[in-house]
Amino acid sequence: MKKLSGQIKINTAVFISGTGSNLYNLIKFSLLKKSPIKICLVISSNSKAKGLNFAKKFKIKRKTFRFYKKDEKILINYLLKNKIEFICLAGFMKILSKYFINKFKGKIINIHPSLLPKYKGLNTHYKVLKNKEKITGCTVHHVNFKLDSGKIILQKKVRIFENDTPITLKKRVLKQEHVTYPIAIKKLFSSLQKKS
Ligand code: GRF
Numbered sequence: 001m002k003k004l005s006g007q008i009k010i011n012t013a014v015f016i017s018g019t020g021s022n023l024y025n026l027i028k029f030s031l032l033k034k035s036p037i038k039i040c041l042v043i044s045s046n047s048k049a050k051g052l053n054f055a056k057k058f059k060i061k062r063k064t065f066r067f068y069k070k071d072e073k074i075l076i077n078y079l080l081k082n083k084i085e086f087i088c089l090a091g092f093m094k095i096l097s098k099y100f101i102n103k104f105k106g107k108i109i110n111i112h113p114s115l116l117p118k119y120k121g122l123n124t125h126y127k128v129l130k131n132k133e134k135i136t137g138c139t140v141h142h143v144n145f146k147l148d149s150g151k152i153i154l155q156k157k158v159r160i161f162e163n164d165t166p167i168t169l170k171k172r173v174l175k176q177e178h179v180t181y182p183i184a185i186k187k188l189f190s191s192l193q194k195k196s
Contacts, residue, residue, distance in 0.1 A: 011040045015045070017046050020091065023091070039060055040084065042054075043075070092110070113138050120149070
């Protein structure tokens, strides 16, 4: 990632599709003095996403975009108009186009509920249990052109218990996602500061 502008907090958009527990967690984090990000915008791919309520509650600008290819330029212009410099994907279920990723090159990160490069894509907890793994976890990574394949920023391991189901595991991993995402953001920006 190139050096971001000299402002104290980086104007950030969070992209969601569903519940938004990571969004809620990031909003709380962003309000701390030590946070390098300011969440100015929440973009949802789904108008019914529960997570939009968190944006409303915290009076953050929110918008639904269908992520149709034809609307891509509208979204990019909207993000630029709102001076967005950094994008956090949080439970965002659409695949961003190469064109979009290029426009925000090095400025998009994601959280994934597995220890990447293992278990990319969907149904991670089900696949992890099916393969009788003993350890799983979550990963915060940069977004590149390949699904769940960008450079890893931070990972956190989670133990799997014998009686785990995809639901119990999801709950435990999600708890660690909430711990890991803010730490990863701090780590990313402190390493950028050192470089600049
Ligand atoms: C999280 O497990 C995230 O890693 C995955 O989808 C889930 C979204 O949860 N991509 P939430 O919407 O943040 O509650």
